[in-house]
Amino acid sequence: MSELSSxxxxxxxxxxxxxxxGLSMTVRLAVVAFATGMALxxxxxxxxxxxxxxLRVTADLYTTFVRGxxxxxxxxxxFYGGASALRQLMEAFGHTGPxxxxxxxxxxxxxxxxxxxYSTEVFRGAILAxxxxxxxxxxxxxxxxxxxxxxxxxxxxxxxxxxxLGNLWLIMLxxxxxxxxxxxxxxxxxxxxAAGSTRKPFxxxxxxxxxxxxxxxxxxxxxxxxxRRVSRGVRRG
Amino acid sequence: MDLDxxxxxxxxxLDGAAVTVVILTQAVIYGFILAVPMALARASHRATLWMxxxxxxxFFRGTPLLVQMFLIYYGLSQFGEIxxxxxxxxxxxxxxxxxxxxTLNTTGYTAEIxxxxxxxxxxxxxxxxxxxxxxxxxxxxxxxxxxxxxxALPAYVNEIVFLMKGSAVVFTITVVDLMGAANLxxxxxxxVYEPLLAAAALYLILTLVITRFFAxxxxxxxxxxxxxxAAAPQLAGSSNRAPD
Numbered sequence: 001m002s003e004l005s006s007x008x009x010x011x012x013x014x015x016x017x018x019x020x021x022g023l024s025m026t027v028r029l030a031v032v033a034f035a036t037g038m039a040l041x042x043x044x045x046x047x048x049x050x051x052x053x054x055l056r057v058t059a060d061l062y063t064t065f066v067r068g069x070x071x072x073x074x075x076x077x078x079f080y081g082g083a084s085a086l087r088q089l090m091e092a093f094g095h096t097g098p099x100x101x102x103x104x105x106x107x108x109x110x111x112x113x114x115x116x117x118y119s120t121e122v123f124r125g126a127i128l129a130x131x132x133x134x135x136x137x138x139x140x141x142x143x144x145x146x147x148x149x150x151x152x153x154x155x156x157x158x159x160x161x162x163x164x165l166g167n168l169w170l171i172m173l174x175x176x177x178x179x180x181x182x183x184x185x186x187x188x189x190x191x192x193x194a195a196g197s198t199r200k201p202f203x204x205x206x207x208x209x210x211x212x213x214x215x216x217x218x219x220x221x222x223x224x225x226x227x228r229r230v231s232r233g234v235r236r237g
Numbered sequence: 238m239d240l241d242x243x244x245x246x247x248x249x250x251l252d253g254a255a256v257t258v259v260i261l262t263q264a265v266i267y268g269f270i271l272a273v274p275m276a277l278a279r280a281s282h283r284a285t286l287w288m289x290x291x292x293x294x295x296f297f298r299g300t301p302l303l304v305q306m307f308l309i310y311y312g313l314s315q316f317g318e319i320x321x322x323x324x325x326x327x328x329x330x331x332x333x334x335x336x337x338x339x340t341l342n343t344t345g346y347t348a349e350i351x352x353x354x355x356x357x358x359x360x361x362x363x364x365x366x367x368x369x370x371x372x373x374x375x376x377x378x379x380x381x382x383x384x385x386x387x388x389a390l391p392a393y394v395n396e397i398v399f400l401m402k403g404s405a406v407v408f409t410i411t412v413v414d415l416m417g418a419a420n421l422x423x424x425x426x427x428x429v430y431e432p433l434l435a436a437a438a439l440y441l442i443l444t445l446v447i448t449r450f451f452a453x454x455x456x457x458x459x460x461x462x463x464x465x466x467a468a469a470p471q472l473a474g475s476s477n478r479a480p481d
Contacts, residue, residue, distance in 0.1 A: 067398070068444035069437045070405035073416055077437070080429040170299075177301035181409055188304060195311060202312035209300040209308065216299040 007198060008207065015194040015204070022190030023211055025104075029176045029186060033108040034169060037115025044120030045127055059120065066117030072178045074114055079106040079182045107179035115172055122164035126157040159230050166223035173215050187211060243431050246422050250432070253418025254439050260414060261401050263336050268343035268400075273382070275344055276351035290348065297345030302403045306338035310410045335407035343400050350396060354389035355381060387458050394451040398444055405440075415439055 010016040047059035066074070079101065087099040130153055138148040180189040191208035195201035278290035297305065313319050313328055327333045358381050366376045408417030419436035423429055456463065 065437075065441070068402075068441040070402040070416060070440060072405045072408075073419070073433060073437055073440065076420065076423075077429070077433045080423060081433065084429045174301040177303045178406070180303075181406075188301070188307075191304075192307070195307075200315055202308065202315040205304060205308040205312045209296070209304050212300045212304065213296070 007194075007200065007203060015190070015198070018190045018194060019187065019207065019211065022185060022187035023215075025185055026173070026176045026187040027215070029104060029107055029111070029179060029184070030169075030172050033111035033176070034115060034172050036108060036112025037119050037168070037172070038165075040112060040116025041119025041123050044116055045123035048120060048124050049127060063117040063120055066114050071111070071114050071175055072181060075107060075110040075178050075182060078110040078113075079103065082106055082109075103179060103182045103184040106182060107176070107184055111172060111175055111179070114175070115168060118168050118171075119165065122161050122168065123157070125164070126159075126161035127153065129160040130156045159234070162223070162227050162230060166219075166227070169219055169223070170216060173219065174212065177212075239428075239431060242426075242428065243435060246426075246432055246435065249418050249422060250415065250435055250439060253413055253415040253436075254443070256412065256418075257401070257404055257414040257416075257443070260332075260336055260339065260407065260412070261397075261404055264339035264343055264400060264404070265397055267336070267340040268347055271340065271344040272347035272351055275348035276355060277377075279348055279352045280355045294345045294349050297342050298349065302338065302342050303406050303409065305342055306335065306406065306410060309338050310334035331407075331410045331412050334410060335404075335412050339400060339404055339407075342403070343396065346396050346399075347393065350389050350392045351385060354385035354392075357388055358384045390451065390455050390458065394448060394455075397447055397451075401443060401447065402440070 006014055008014050008016045008019070010020075044059050044062060047055040048063075050056060082101045083099050086101060090096075090099055134152055134156070135148060138152045143151065176186055177188045180186050180192065183189070187208055191204045195204040198204070275290050275293065278286040279294060281287050281290075309328070310331060319325060319328065328337075362380055362384070363376060366380045371379070404414065405416035407414050408420055411417075413421065415436050419432040422432040426432070
């Protein structure tokens with residue numbers, strides 16, 4: 001037991017503090033990336049359901065690209081590609097030297113971009129599940145477009161979207177581990193560093209895995225509670 | 238975009254793509270073989286069967302593939318017993334650790350897909366088979382599994398595409414797959430867009446090949462769902478035509 005406490009203890013000897021800091025970074029990244037993805041998904045669903053052919057084709061290209069290309073490739077593309085584009089931009093303004101973009105920013109943009117494609121499909125299905133007559137009725141009594149969205153469409157579609165969003169959140173939590181590859185000090189990176197300096201890789205990767213499982217279970221419970229709450233006006237069975 | 242450069246790196250990218258295809262094929266085959274008994278155990282009512290299966294599926298679906306791979310590649314070396322055992326020559330190789338991690342990961346996801354398909358087999362069909370005097374093994378082989386496989390196929394194709402995308406993380410443990418090849422070219426040539434975008438295009442092609450292949454398979458497996466062939470000529474317009 002004393003060995004365990006020296007490995008996972010807080011303070012100057014153990015790695016507990018680093019793991020908790022990594023965990024907090026993982027959650028923050030997941031939250032920011034998920035919010036980005038939801039916003040993109042809303043725009044994507046709107047584009048897919050729009051009357052404009054150009055918008056529909058663009059949205060289809062977006063979702064097809066993301067569904068067929070590895071997440072890690074998109075992360076690297078944004079990280080190195082972003083740095084390269086930024087360097088060219090800076091050189092145009094006379095600044096020379098190495099440019100590196102922040103791993104957190106590249107990470108949440110990449111994961112948000114990926115998540116946005118999947119949530120596009122979730123929102124598209126949810127919007128289609130709201131009876132059309134309700135939208136027409138809202139327009140007929142003189143509600144403006146944004147008001148129809150806020151009062152009629154959004155509250156109802158979110159109920160249909162929630163199970164899909166719950167799944168996407170769980171996928172997002174796991175995908176954050178990819179950002180450790182570009183050096184973000186997330187949970188996996190903390191485990192990697194601890195594993196390297198203590199020469200106890202199994203112990204620390206299991207600890208990382210267990211913390212991911214805890215995040216998963218807590219999220220599942222939270223989504224269960226939210227789902228029950230938003231469905232409280234709906235008869236079951 | 239530098240087309241000459243793109244052309245010059247294509248052979249290395251294709252070598253990487255071949256590694257991706259081989260790793261993926263191995264993981265899909267081994268994973269499927271493991272997933273069938275895992276799904277049956279998970280669907281069982283006996284606690285000694287479903288509880289371990291539940292734990293396995295929960296672990297491999299609830300943690301990132303990258304963590305699972307690190308656990309196998311870096312983690313297992315912590316134990317002297319493993320380093321001294323006969324499996325060490327396999328576990329020392331990054332390639333085999335990648336295959337093992339992908340296999341166990343897809344076993345978890347596939348078992349869950351198969352479990353829900355097994356439980357969706359209509360009870361009446363199983364009861365009818367029992368009434369005919371079929372043994373449990375025969376019912377499994379002739380009724381439950383064929384029905385479950387067909388039912389599970391669309392979700393399974395999704396899983397294979399996800400696994401292919403997930404397999405790109407093997408480059409982090411030095412396996413030179415498609416992602417690995419692209420990343421090596423990027424690091425050596427200081428060019429970002431050509432190798433990464435070309436790799437993205439190749440991944441898209443792989444996705445297309447997988448989904449096409451399984452669309453054909455699904456059609457083959459479900460002859461009943463096919464539109465009737467043109468064998469029966471329609472008596473077109475016969476009702477409209479005035480009798481001669």
